[in-house]
Amino acid sequence: LAKTTQPISMDSYEGQEVNITCSHNNIATNDYITWYQQFPSQGPRFIIQGYKTKVTNEVASLFIPADRKSSTLSLPRVSLSDTAVYYCLVGNQAGTALIFGKGTTLSVSS
């Protein structure tokens, strides 16, 4: 299973765009890239998932270069409520073999 590396923490201010990059050099051909968000005292919550190029939903965008060895989660105009831990995961298409690392703790200040 491909391992991922992401920054331990990031700080931002309200209204800014936040980009969290994750490296996954050993990603397999059939692996998908998925990001989850976790607030304190809650279970993780799915944010976005992609295989290549760019994926966008109402919450975030996911950018995946052609070699797929890294990916970037982009959060537009963050607010205080976006303060959370963000996990980058690489796994099979079924999403059953996910390995969570330590994630990136994003702190948003006013």
Add this chain to the structure above:
Amino acid sequence: EAGVVQSPRYKIIEKKQPVAFWCNPISGHNTLYWYLQNLGQGPELLIRYENEEAVDDSQLPKDRFSAERLKGVDSTLKIQPAELGDSAVYLCASSLGGRSAYNEQFFGPGTRLTVL
């Protein structure tokens, strides 16, 4: 629609005592997961069920941990006897299952276990 339900939310026990956690997945979800999460760490998979069959329990410490998913719906995770190092949050998640598409995992709020 109700999400994944877990109970209890908090449990405090003394070491060597048994403890059980219960999970009710989202209706219609065939895949059920139990994770353990230590403070400052990401969740670690303990066991995955496809319906009532445990298909991945390689990370479950079988000397003291057991799980069951009778009738392929609710599930219980048991620890007997509990040790101090078992203090953690135990998360249950469920997903639709199937092979044709990515299956988003929906997590419950977790049970915070404290072993004294």
